[in-house]
Amino acid sequence: MIQTERLTKRFNGFTAVDGVNLTVRPGRILALLGPNGAGKTTTVRMLAAILMPTEGRAVVAGYDTRQDPIAVRQRVGLLTEQPGLYLRMYGGEYLEFFGRLYGLDLETCQRRAREWLDRFAMPEAWGRRIGEYSKGMRQKLALVRALLHDPPVLLLDEPTSAMDPHSAKLVRDAILSLRDERRTILVCTHNLMEAEVVADEIAIIRKGQIVALGTPAELKQQLLGPPLMELRLATSTDGARPVVARWAPVVEEGPNWIRYRADAPEKVNPAIVRALAEANIPVVMLSEVPRSLEAVYLRVVES
Amino acid sequence: MSEVGRPYEFRRSLWIRQIWHLLWRELRDYLRDWRILFPIFALTLLFPFVMRFITGYLESSFYERWGAEGVTTRLLPLMLLLVGFVPVSISLVIALETFVGEKERMSLEPLLATPLSNLQLYMGKMMAALLLPLMAATVGIAFYMTILPIQARPNASTLLQIMLLTFGKALVMVSGAVIVSSQTTSVRAANLLASFILVPMALLVQQESFILLEGGNRLLWYILLFLLVANVMLVRMGIRLFNREELLGREIDELNLRNIWRMFRKYFVWERWFFGQPPERLPRSLRWVSTWTGLYLREIPRILGRSRLALALVLVSLLGAIWVGGALAIRFRLPSEYIPLNQVTEETFRQASAALPWLPALTVWGILGNNLRSLTLAAILGTCSFGALAAILLMIPIAIIAYLTFQVAWAGYDPLVFLLTFIFPHGVLELPAAIFATALAVRLGATFIAPPRGMNVGEGWMQALTDFVKGFLGVAVPLLALAAAVEVFLTPALVLAVYGK
Numbered sequence: 001m002i003q004t005e006r007l008t009k010r011f012n013g014f015t016a017v018d019g020v021n022l023t024v025r026p027g028r029i030l031a032l033l034g035p036n037g038a039g040k041t042t043t044v045r046m047l048a049a050i051l052m053p054t055e056g057r058a059v060v061a062g063y064d065t066r067q068d069p070i071a072v073r074q075r076v077g078l079l080t081e082q083p084g085l086y087l088r089m090y091g092g093e094y095l096e097f098f099g100r101l102y103g104l105d106l107e108t109c110q111r112r113a114r115e116w117l118d119r120f121a122m123p124e125a126w127g128r129r130i131g132e133y134s135k136g137m138r139q140k141l142a143l144v145r146a147l148l149h150d151p152p153v154l155l156l157d158e159p160t161s162a163m164d165p166h167s168a169k170l171v172r173d174a175i176l177s178l179r180d181e182r183r184t185i186l187v188c189t190h191n192l193m194e195a196e197v198v199a200d201e202i203a204i205i206r207k208g209q210i211v212a213l214g215t216p217a218e219l220k221q222q223l224l225g226p227p228l229m230e231l232r233l234a235t236s237t238d239g240a241r242p243v244v245a246r247w248a249p250v251v252e253e254g255p256n257w258i259r260y261r262a263d264a265p266e267k268v269n270p271a272i273v274r275a276l277a278e279a280n281i282p283v284v285m286l287s288e289v290p291r292s293l294e295a296v297y298l299r300v301v302e303s
Numbered sequence: 304m305s306e307v308g309r310p311y312e313f314r315r316s317l318w319i320r321q322i323w324h325l326l327w328r329e330l331r332d333y334l335r336d337w338r339i340l341f342p343i344f345a346l347t348l349l350f351p352f353v354m355r356f357i358t359g360y361l362e363s364s365f366y367e368r369w370g371a372e373g374v375t376t377r378l379l380p381l382m383l384l385l386v387g388f389v390p391v392s393i394s395l396v397i398a399l400e401t402f403v404g405e406k407e408r409m410s411l412e413p414l415l416a417t418p419l420s421n422l423q424l425y426m427g428k429m430m431a432a433l434l435l436p437l438m439a440a441t442v443g444i445a446f447y448m449t450i451l452p453i454q455a456r457p458n459a460s461t462l463l464q465i466m467l468l469t470f471g472k473a474l475v476m477v478s479g480a481v482i483v484s485s486q487t488t489s490v491r492a493a494n495l496l497a498s499f500i501l502v503p504m505a506l507l508v509q510q511e512s513f514i515l516l517e518g519g520n521r522l523l524w525y526i527l528l529f530l531l532v533a534n535v536m537l538v539r540m541g542i543r544l545f546n547r548e549e550l551l552g553r554e555i556d557e558l559n560l561r562n563i564w565r566m567f568r569k570y571f572v573w574e575r576w577f578f579g580q581p582p583e584r585l586p587r588s589l590r591w592v593s594t595w596t597g598l599y600l601r602e603i604p605r606i607l608g609r610s611r612l613a614l615a616l617v618l619v620s621l622l623g624a625i626w627v628g629g630a631l632a633i634r635f636r637l638p639s640e641y642i643p644l645n646q647v648t649e650e651t652f653r654q655a656s657a658a659l660p661w662l663p664a665l666t667v668w669g670i671l672g673n674n675l676r677s678l679t680l681a682a683i684l685g686t687c688s689f690g691a692l693a694a695i696l697l698m699i700p701i702a703i704i705a706y707l708t709f710q711v712a713w714a715g716y717d718p719l720v721f722l723l724t725f726i727f728p729h730g731v732l733e734l735p736a737a738i739f740a741t742a743l744a745v746r747l748g749a750t751f752i753a754p755p756r757g758m759n760v761g762e763g764w765m766q767a768l769t770d771f772v773k774g775f776l777g778v779a780v781p782l783l784a785l786a787a788a789v790e791v792f793l794t795p796a797l798v799l800a801v802y803g804k
Contacts, residue, residue: 074418082409
């Protein structure tokens, strides 16, 4: 569980995070989006009890970050923006070191580390010097480091940056597989497709403030208006337009297609299809016009 | 908000193990870096050979040319000092790199995200930086001893002193360097600041050499004590200064004058106050009064409150000064004819001033200027010495007064009358002003070791500085000016009236 209340951080008069209120329940994944310098990393650092809030508070995994920072850090897995590895160390040695710092015994540490390395398709990384790894391997090793102590809260800052598409998919799948009833995950990313795929909820942060929060569908509804439906016909639209217009406002029209906005598609769409059938107008296809999260994001950050 | 869990359970064994894991990782990393290993190896095993060759050469050349047979025996401990110190200087490089190097390589944040406390991180890193050079120094000294002829080896006491001095210097250098490393944002900046550590230590080695040549082994124990105290101060300072916020929050070492000025103003400005009345309700022409009542009735008491520990420390050190004055008086008792109080005339006053040119001229400006210079110096020295030298500076005149009072008593005069005539008239103003200003100067240095709660060192020091400025200008200067006037116009008249012929 992550819960923040007016979480604020100032550095020498500069407000990096300004009164952030967030709640992420166990079993949920929240994607924190925002332009560079919006306050994502500072928020994550406060949630990881590395930085203390100037005002407000955060409770992570049941512990207040200000009052019990060590308990919070014990229960948080943090993937930092930069992998931050010790390049002279061997992969296995590195994971053992961090596992031991988190209080794991050597056997558990080695077993979990090997399992994760296998899962990320890099079992050979155990015996190789980190300095010899590719960028993607380094990122995956850092992710294993964050997962090693099986934390109930995962804070992942740009988890798939610098990864090739295959590795990125492996990591995304891993994140989805990590979602269970007791684990809370927060992902900071610039990859909007990734956010849409993995996140239950999206929060957009701008100039240190949360400016939009909700499920992807809610945000689209809220910021882009009701869903846009496209009706394709086997004939021209001449007879169909007045039928559709009875149920929903028509937005655009082509030779054999009509687009309309539907506040409640589950009610409007069957009614339109039924009406068209009664009027003997053959329907080829009815579908929602895809609206990307990118449109939502740009609408928010440019406003 | 959700339920907050139980506090983190502290387990001593895990606490120690975590430090050990950190220490061991660091050591392993150093042992894989040939840039660290090679100099340590060279300085540990080759340097003693070089030193042995130099002493052999000096021995033969001096003996052949001057017949100076004992030179080598005298030089050997100096060579041991160098054999120990040179590998230890490597510790500076390692310690300087310890935090800021990790920050530059961006490997620090994952470490800061672990459940290690600030103290564990500090201790693990510091011990790792210390261990290898100390081992190298020990091996170097041992190796040097084995290649020396038995009759040329220094005795056990000197050897122990040299070992302890080497360890003491290593500790001071490492604890100083760890502070530098945790407060800078680049290895380059840390290296630039390293000279502030290395130069005093190199000078100390020189001084130790002179002392060893002179055979002043007792003085070396005092140096060791000094190193120990300095080390305790630096470690405490390091632990207080080391925090995750500073390490991650600061990105550039910038001298931002605007920010400094803004912070100075923030702490310098005090609230206007006029006996509970809003200053705006005062007649416009009288509002300035609320600035002064605010300063003297609200702000100065607050400054006194913030300075209570420093004030207590200054008062204790003044008691110490009286004790020192008394002890010196017992040891160096003056013959009574050296204290001719019953022969004081205006002429003797003038003669005394001429005979003691280091005393300030007996004018208001002369005395005031001298006192202001002393207290300004106290502030500067206090800042550079964690406050210690500021207190010592005030102890000196008090010890002198105590010394003279004892002498006066032994010469057959009433010490109370002496104090009431020579000291009290101006001292009643001067001493409180000096104690207050010295306490503020002590805070300027002590802030580095113990910044006030909720403040970082920069904020704490700025508050101490603004408190010093307000206390100095608002309290000390007016009191000292009055005291100087009393000392010039009243004290001599009183002395002449009581003792004069």
